[in-house]
Amino acid sequence: xxxxxxxxxxxxxxxxxxxxxxxxxxxxxxxxxxxxxxxxxxxxxxxxxxxxxxxxxxxxxxxxxxxxxxxxx
Numbered sequence: 576x577x578x579x580x581x582x583x584x585x586x587x588x589x590x591x592x593x594x595x596x597x598x599x600x601x602x603x604x605x606x607x608x609x610x611x612x613x614x615x616x617x618x619x620x621x622x623x624x625x626x627x628x629x630x631x632x633x634x635x636x637x638x639x640x641x642x643x644x645x646x647x648x
Contacts, residue, residue: 579607579608582623584618586602586605587602591615595615597613601613604610606629614643617642621635621638621639621642622635622639627633
């Protein structure tokens with residue numbers, strides 16, 4: 576299973592719609608290699624990419640932290 580396949584399976588999750596309040600139309604149009612306006616989607620991508628690249632958990636966390644903190648600066 577590729578990283579894109581994993582991403583496509585994750586975005587089918589009803590929890591993304593319910594918990595994170597992401598409209599179904601948005602989820603249906605998401606692409607793995609295209610940026611999303613939803614931070615949670617970008618975090619999911621960072622985790623998948625980190626696993627795909629065999630990064631350790633602290634490196635994945637740093638990547639996510641940088642992603643989230645960069646727009647706030």
